[in-house]
Amino acid sequence: MSNAPHPPLNPLPRLIFASRWLQLPLYLGLIVAQGVYVFLFLKELWHLIHDAAALNEQQIMLIVLGLIDVVMISNLLVMVIVGGYETFVSRLNLKGHPDQPEWLSHVNASVLKVKLAMAIIGISSIHLLKTFIEAGQVGLPICTPALLAASAPCAKLTTDGVMWQAIIHGLFILSAIGIAYTDKLMGATLQKHEKH
Numbered sequence: 001m002s003n004a005p006h007p008p009l010n011p012l013p014r015l016i017f018a019s020r021w022l023q024l025p026l027y028l029g030l031i032v033a034q035g036v037y038v039f040l041f042l043k044e045l046w047h048l049i050h051d052a053a054a055l056n057e058q059q060i061m062l063i064v065l066g067l068i069d070v071v072m073i074s075n076l077l078v079m080v081i082v083g084g085y086e087t088f089v090s091r092l093n094l095k096g097h098p099d100q101p102e103w104l105s106h107v108n109a110s111v112l113k114v115k116l117a118m119a120i121i122g123i124s125s126i127h128l129l130k131t132f133i134e135a136g137q138v139g140l141p142i143c144t145p146a147l148l149a150a151s152a153p154c155a156k157l158t159t160d161g162v163m164w165q166a167i168i169h170g171l172f173i174l175s176a177i178g179i180a181y182t183d184k185l186m187g188a189t190l191q192k193h194e195k196h
Contacts, residue, residue, distance in 0.1 A: 020089050020090075021089065023085075027081050027084065027089070030077055030081050031081060033077060034074055034077045034078070037073060037074050040070055041070045041071070041074075044063060044067055047063065048063045048064070048067070058133060061133060062130055062133060062134070065129060066130070068126055069126045072119065072122050072123050073123060075119060076116065076119040076120070076123065079115055079119060080116065082101065083111075083112045083115070084112065087109055088109075110186070113179050113183070114176070114179055114180050117172070117175060117176035117179050117180075120176075121169075121176055124168070124169045124172050125169065127169075128165055131157070131161075131162055131165050132162075134157050135162060
């Protein structure tokens with residue numbers, strides 16, 4: 001790779017290229033959102049530990065699934081923050097760092113899209129599993145500790161709600177398959193052009 005100095009850009013291209021730094025506050029905001037998720041995780045974990053004796057197995061399972069959900073959303077945030085910054089703003093220069101994520105070495109917009117789609121399917125799966133666990137309570141009010149603490153009305157699980165959640169999850173899966181297939185086609189087309 002040549003280390004020759006790059007020719008200076010004209011003012012307009014320089015401004016357009018520098019505009020990528022406008023995304024920096026967005027990524028910093030996502031870091032703050034991740035901090036909020038850490039707080040939420042610790043709060044739910046405390047609730048699980050503090051009330052473990054009073055909770056039945058199903059309630060414990062729902063709280064644990066909620067914790068897994070928070071972790072998966074946090075993983076999604078890390079992918080967007082690190083992968084998005086590396087792809088669209090600036091290099092992180094992590095080459096050789098022992099903690100560099102394995103996927104970051106070959107990240108690009110296509111890889112990031114597929115990884116995000118898979119993470120969203122994982123999060124949707126957790127929500128759907130929680131719904132299936134609560135399926136025996138269809139039509140009954142569901143009062144979570146958060147709703148009770150906020151004096152908010154209890155939610156109701158309906159058969160239509162379960163059906164739509166399953167349909168939306170299926171659409172997420174189809175979308176991810178479509179994105180992966182499109183990226184595979186584009187990769188094959190690029191390889192064909194490179195050979196010619």
